[in-house]
Amino acid sequence: MTAAPLRLGVAGLGTVGGGVIAILQRHAGLIAARTGRPLEVVAVSARDRRRDRGVDLSGYDWMDDPVALARRDDIDVFIELMGGADGPAKAAVEAALATGKDVVTANKAMLAIHGQSLAGAAEDAGCVLRFEAAVAGGIPVIKSLTEALAGNAVTRVMGVMNGTCNYILTRMEEAGLPYDTVFAEAQALGYLEADPTLDVGGIDAAHKLALLAAIGFGTRVNFDAVEIEGIERISIDDIRQAADMGFRIKLLGVARMTGRGLEQRMAPCLVPADSPLGQLPGATNMVVLEGDAVGQIVLRGAGAGAGPTASAVMSDVIEIARGLRLPTFGQPAATLIDAVPARAAAPTQWYLRMTLLDKPGALAKVATALGDAGVSIDRMRQYGHAAPHAPVLIVTHTTTRDCIAQAIAGAQASGVLVGEPVALAIELP
Amino acid sequence: MTAAPLRLGVAGLGTVGGGVIAILQRHAGLIAARTGRPLEVVAVSARDRRRDRGVDLSGYDWMDDPVALARRDDIDVFIELMGGADGPAKAAVEAALATGKDVVTANKAMLAIHGQSLAGAAEDAGCVLRFEAAVAGGIPVIKSLTEALAGNAVTRVMGVMNGTCNYILTRMEEAGLPYDTVFAEAQALGYLEADPTLDVGGIDAAHKLALLAAIGFGTRVNFDAVEIEGIERISIDDIRQAADMGFRIKLLGVARMTGRGLEQRMAPCLVPADSPLGQLPGATNMVVLEGDAVGQIVLRGAGAGAGPTASAVMSDVIEIARGLRLPTFGQPAATLIDAVPARAAAPTQWYLRMTLLDKPGALAKVATALGDAGVSIDRMRQYGHAAPHAPVLIVTHTTTRDCIAQAIAGAQASGVLVGEPVALAIELP
Known part of the structure; x- marks a missing residue:
């Protein structure tokens, strides 16, 4: 030597x-x-x-x-x-x-x-x-996005990048336990950060998404523009109903460039149960990279832990030892553009769970509110009836988040809702 | 510029x-x-x-x-x-x-x-x-193995790296069709090479495995040492019986360094149906990389096609444009070692399908042959009985390929078998 x-x-x-x-x-x-x-x-x-x-x-x-x-x-x-x-x-x-x-x-x-x-x-x-x-521990996601996809226009970056949240959601489904119980378990096992909001509030995963978006779309990293929603309000009901329709709920980050700007969203989403994201168990991480030439690449592995994370650190150190010198975000910092942030601009189907007062005309009022907001209904289901409240599930046809927000506001204004509705985008692979 | x-x-x-x-x-x-x-x-x-x-x-x-x-x-x-x-x-x-x-x-x-x-x-x-x-089209498997795992001792490399074979096996299972029918379909669709043996005989995939093994284990590429078995003898029965036991059959390449030398094997294997490899549909490729620090990394994507393959070519070209200059197999060619080839040296469970003459004592003779070879039986099943022949399935406990070969030779020598037995390793993720 x-x-x-x-x-x-x-x-x-x-x-x-x-x-x-x-x-x-x-x-x-x-x-x-x-x-x-x-x-x-x-x-x-x-x-x-x-x-x-x-x-x-x-x-x-x-x-x-x-x-x-x-x-x-x-x-x-x-x-x-x-x-x-x-x-x-x-x-x-x-x-x-x-x-x-x-x-x-x-x-x-x-x-x-x-x-x-x-x-x-x-x-x-x-x-x-x-x-x-x-980002995502031992999974070579920065390297893949910066180098393997360097000949692609990146179209979408998605990922389950907080193992603790995926553990909680998976465990809720498998054991049929409510969120609070599993959260307490995870805390006892030492899976949560000192400030658990970093995990279950989606902030840690959102940091990672902002970094991937910058590389993927050649934009200045803009964490403040990430729309963040945690998993705290996901109920075992949501998980069961989603499963019944062939979906699983994942804390999923999605970044894509739309006609209205750069969408960066870290929120619980429904994904098909039989897709790689839907199949992701326990504390594992998964990142999905999409480019116009390569199509879809799925990367899966341990997102944390001494070995996997140290392996990723060593990958960078060895890259330097071998003489590769890349700009931090894949192109010179001065050439990164300032993207307009776009809130959930890409239309998707949505899953809505609302609890209605059990009185005549309540469902009609909700349906009217959706219609007034231009949201049409794919499936609706009223279930497990604990009077005086009636939980209702709605899966909408493809629509925007703005229309969903307007529909929810309308339903709330009609005075028939109990508590806050849950609205989750359905993200297709 | x-x-x-x-x-x-x-x-x-x-x-x-x-x-x-x-x-x-x-x-x-x-x-x-x-x-x-x-x-x-x-x-x-x-x-x-x-x-x-x-x-x-x-x-x-x-x-x-x-x-x-x-x-x-x-x-x-x-x-x-x-x-x-x-x-x-x-x-x-x-x-x-x-x-x-x-x-x-x-x-x-x-x-x-x-x-x-x-x-x-x-x-x-x-x-x-x-x-x-x-290797594996648009999936950055060379880059991941050479660079992302550069701080790891690689322990195993596995992969489904021939989309056509995976298409055929998946289609057989989904449509319940025999091999010959699906092979003809694939040929009509233009999925097969001019010489189909390159695909269904496992040769194309074995080329790829030999390249991954060289990088992973720092060895001189040795294609001749790859043990190759094609998918031609997989019957719809095998697929159904495997499914019934919770497995899927995949043309899987496995390379690992064992105490007896470097094992490189491209053969149909049983993998758990609920593992990422088991879930791999159609013409998709998947490579599993294992290192002592990173654990297991799973990479999935399109293994062929203009876009994905061109994306991979461009990844290399851009790497050169950016100034990264790596040795072909990750370390200088002169430092690659000449590994001793080891035929299926790592013990696994095996799936055996044999057809017996339907006469008294036939099953006992097979069981004796296995016992004599030191192969113990985990599960055995005789099924769907088309006299004069009785198909028998056996899942063994963990054993070596040599013992399996000896057991099969013993069963054949006993004179109760019809045709050639099928022996498939069970590869656990």
């Missing part, structure tokens, strides 16, 4: 950081054979110096300050695995870029919010900033 | 070649934005100058001789889409490498047989030789 080693600094030694160190130690020879040069950890940084991480850190300099680590002139690549959209993670990444280091990060929140400025900073400095591990 | 254009020569203007030209014309601006430099077709070559390919070729030099095209000093990348393991394709690729051109090819047969020498020639010349389109 004659080539100079690629010198690494690793900030953040949690699950993923420990996984990265473990791979670098276990596969030093394999990786050197594949890259043509050895990878060498020079220094590490983390909050707690004494914690046992199951890997030998004695050969590396320990730095308490990740920013100081990022600035060291004896590292080539700064690996940021601390997390957090701002604070030390961002400061350290900025310091690394300002001092000419390439950066690999798993930080979806930081990139979803500051991706444009960080990508610009990287390019100004002649550095690369890569983030395969930020 | 200040960077110099990347100049291309395209040999072979069939379905895929036409698709590549179409993408280059349709997405010139998009691709230039993504690569930072324009791509420019300089010259093309194909057999029939007059055929209408649905794309405008008037701006390109036409060369009758692909070898002369490959030697032109005004091209940077030679794109070989003629096919054929030897002959003009190989001569042209060798000429391109000898004169310092990078090469992109979709030619699985050529690489499965001559991959080692061509990879060496490319490296000696300081050129790259890439072949994403050779």
Whole structure:
């Protein structure tokens, strides 16, 4: 091995950081054979110096300050695995870029919010900033979208990208348990973030969707424009009724360029039960990429965990060691366009669940409200009748979200609804 | 755009070649934005100058001789889409490498047989030789294995990589039709190669498996060591009986490194009906990659067709335009090891179908033959009894192929079998 080693600094030694160190130690020879040069950890940084991480850190300099680590002139690549959209993670990444280091990060929140400025900073400095591990763990979705589909106009990007939500929805269906029970189970199992809204509120998955949309459509990453809806209001009834009609409910991200602008939506959706998305079990992730030449590519794998996420980090590090230098979002940051955000602009069928006061004419009023909004009904079903309330399910013909919103407002104004209706788009593969 | 254009020569203007030209014309601006430099077709070559390919070729030099095209000093990348393991394709690729051109090819047969020498020639010349389109069409399987899993020790590579076979097997099950009928249908639909053995005999898929094994395990590509079995002997009975036990039959390639050497096997297998492989419909392809860090990654998409295959070709061309220069099999050709071939070395459960003479003691003789070979029986079933013959199904406990072969030989020697038994491995995901 004659080539100079690629010198690494690793900030953040949690699950993923420990996984990265473990791979670098276990596969030093394999990786050197594949890259043509050895990878060498020079220094590490983390909050707690004494914690046992199951890997030998004695050969590396320990730095308490990740920013100081990022600035060291004896590292080539700064690996940021601390997390957090701002604070030390961002400061350290900025310091690394300002001092000419390439950066690999798993930080979806930081990139979803500051991706444009960080990508610009990287390019100004002649550095690369890569983030395969930020989206869908070990699944090579950034690489596939940026590289494999580079000859395609991307038409749609979809994904189930929060394993915890998919676990909760799958478990509700399989065990016939209500949301609150399964949520509590997931929390007890440690599946949820400290702030569970990041998971069940769809925010974590929305960060990821915003990153994919930027690459897919060549747009400035715009997390604020993602329409986000969590899974908190999905009932076991919704899951059963959807199943009865051949669908499953998934927290699904969908991004597509429409005539009205860029649609970015992270929300529970109905997908056909026999489609790859519908079949996705437990904590698994799946991303569906569509291009005008390639058609549809489906990628499935573990979306989290030490091994899979560290594998993705290493994919980026090895890419740098091999000399591939891509712009963060697949094309120079300055050429990314500012897309007009379009709220659920692509028409789909919708699933509506409403609870009606059980009195004569209630159903007629709802039907009238839909008709007035231009929404026509494909199927309607009144079921399991617990007087004084009558749950009603409606599947509409293809319509827009605006029409659905108008129909719901009309039904609410008519005074026959109890509680808030649930409205879920049906997303076809 | 200040960077110099990347100049291309395209040999072979069939379905895929036409698709590549179409993408280059349709997405010139998009691709230039993504690569930072324009791509420019300089010259093309194909057999029939007059055929209408649905794309405008008037701006390109036409060369009758692909070898002369490959030697032109005004091209940077030679794109070989003629096919054929030897002959003009190989001569042209060798000429391109000898004169310092990078090469992109979709030619699985050529690489499965001559991959080692061509990879060496490319490296000696300081050129790259890439072949994403050779395996599983538009699915980025070469890229994923070479790059995304570069930090993993690969443990197993599996795939359904011949769409025609998957179409035939799926159609047999769905329509309840025998093999011969569906084979004739597929032929009438133009799904089969001129020599159908390439498809239904498993050869085409085995070419692809040999390429994946080389990358995954860092071994010299060894097509001759692939154990190949076609789908010709799969009966509708096999499909029904497998379904009844919760399995589907797929022409599945499996490569794994075992204690006894490298196993490479392309054969009909039973896979769980509810697994991603079991759910794979029609002409779709699926590749499953397993690594010690990432776990299991499943990739699904169109394995053939102008758009998907051209998309994969363009992925390689754009990779070259962006400056990534990888060795053909992911590490220098000289460092690839010569693996000992191991015939179906990893023990699995097996499905056996035998037809017995309907006479007393026949079943006992078969059971004895299995026992003598050390094969124990998980399930056995005698069914649908058309005297004088009795079909018997056996699912064994985990055992090796050698034991299965010995058991079958013993049963045959006992004189109670009619025709050839069918033996299919059960491959678990």
